[in-house]
Amino acid sequence: METRTGTLSITVCSLVMFSFVSLVKGSLSFNFYAASCPSAESIIRNIVSSSSSTDPTIPGKLLRLVFHDCFVEGCDASLMLQGNNTEQSDPGNRSVGGFTVIDSAKRILEKFCPGTVSCADIIALAARDAVEIAGGPRTMIPTGRRDGMVSVASNVRPNIVDTSFSMDEMVKLFASKGLSLLDLVILSGAHTIGTAHCSSFRDRFQEDSKGKLRLIDKTLNSDYANELIKQCPAGVQPSVTVNNDPETSMAFDNMYYQNLLAHKGLFQSDSVLISNDSTRKLVVDFANDQELFFENWDQSFLKLTSVGVKTGDKGEIRISCASTNA
């Protein structure tokens, strides 16, 4: 398994990727709003930046939001729709956040350019900005996504990766979205920021007869496991969270990969990335070279934000992200 290296190959890859996006997906294009809403991208960036300085948990939330949106029904803001039995109501999305930031951006955009900028594009651009604000690379992403009309809770489980998934299960699900093994390793690097509720890694521990948690997953570093038990003892409040990256939780950097090699991957689905020879090699490469991670992030993020996009006469431009126009 090779990483994508070298400036020339990155440029060529970007062009090929862009052509792929244009040809296969219809009319996503760079600067799609240049004429219809020239300040769209800067408005979104300003909102993401100001909300992140008030609430430092926002970048992590926005980055997870785009993943959960794109994997279910494609990147079409189906996750923003409110109501009985929509994607938001599925337990797999209960801890997803950042909706208020998207709603605020949409409200302002509706004042400047009514009915023009889709919620799906706001989600993708906001996640892109969140990465940069947390110290990661700035990625150019094409726009022109339209908003979907369908949001059903039962579509969530079959399309979202669970932390208990094996490597094969993850690879299969990612492949069904057009994403490769390399994309899986790269995009998992998102866990370099953000937090997780204690319940999301509880399966790595077992409660003994004295009500104390014991590590059952021996792939985890024991000091790290003890630290997690301290922060998340048996019976902890469900709202308690820990940092995904125990070392540099606010920074979008390559520490995630260094943590994996130190057996400090928070979820079982993180730890499995070092149990397979080809993914382990990639983890070592990214742990040793942050620039290489950033260069590869660009491509994989572009692919993630292109999954199942609706363009042309598909979908609509919602007036409010929380409901369809009809």
Ligand code: HEM
């Ligand atoms: C590959 C399989 C993946 C699994 C099993 C997984 C699972 C999880 C879980 C269980 C949490 C904690 C949720 C909570 O308890 O609040 C989480 C957090 C997070 N995930 Fe993933 N994830 C995966 C891939 C991704 C991808 C591809 C991205 C984005 C590109 C991503 C971005 C994030 C972020 C940023 C957080 C922190 C959210 C916050 O701070 O609110 N994850 N993930």
